[in-house]
Amino acid sequence: MAPGFQLPDQNGNTVSLAQFAGKHVVLYFYPKDDTPGCTTEACDFRDESSALTKAGAVVLGxxxxxxxxxxxxAAKFNLPFSLLADTEHEAAEAYGVWGEKTNYGRTFMGITRTTFLIDPQGKVKRVWPKVKVAGHVKEVLAALGGEEPAPAKKALAKKAPASRR
Incomplete structure (x- = not known):
């Protein structure tokens, strides 16, 4: 069984894995908001949110x-899914994605970008460790048996369009 959790989302609501019983859950762990790779990954999930929903999945970052x-x-990039705050890295540790990392010769503790596909019965169906962002959402959709994603866009992550006055 996938480890349970209760974490606050971007709106302060408590979100638990148990509340999604009966649905596929795409649980993706990422290092930091508003950084290049994390923004691209979040926007890729955003851009395929209708295909993911059609495939019966809920996305949680x-x-x-x-x-x-x-x-x-979430507001800057118009993300339609919950982003969970794991400030004490309890969920990251439970899923085995919190650990020592090295970047430019500096060693520190952090999240290894990883995605878990949890089936409707709460079992881990698939794990993508050390995710490479390019093409990742397409792989997740394929694992769900969902439709092919929209053609890749040339531009990287874009801000949400400004509302017209």
Missing amino acids: VSPDDTKRHQKF
Whole structure:
């Protein structure tokens, strides 16, 4: 069984894995809001949200960022799914994605970008460790048996369109 969790989302609501019983859950762990790779990944999930929903899946993003940072990130990129604040890295540790990382010779603790596909019975169906962002959402859709995603866009992540006055 997938480890359970209760974490606040960007709106301060408590979200638990148990509330999605009977649905596929795409649980993706990412290092930090509003950084290049994490933004691209979130926007790719956003762009395929209707195909993911059609395939019977709920998307949940998890990072160590707090709810205020998540709220800004979700609003900036018009993300239609919950971003969960794992500030104490309890869920990341339970899923085995929190650990020592090295970047430019500096060693630190953080999240390894990983996605879990959890089936409607709460079992881990598939794991994508050390995710490479390009093409990742397409792989997740294929694992769900969903339709092919929309053609890749040339531009990287885009801000949500400004509302007209």
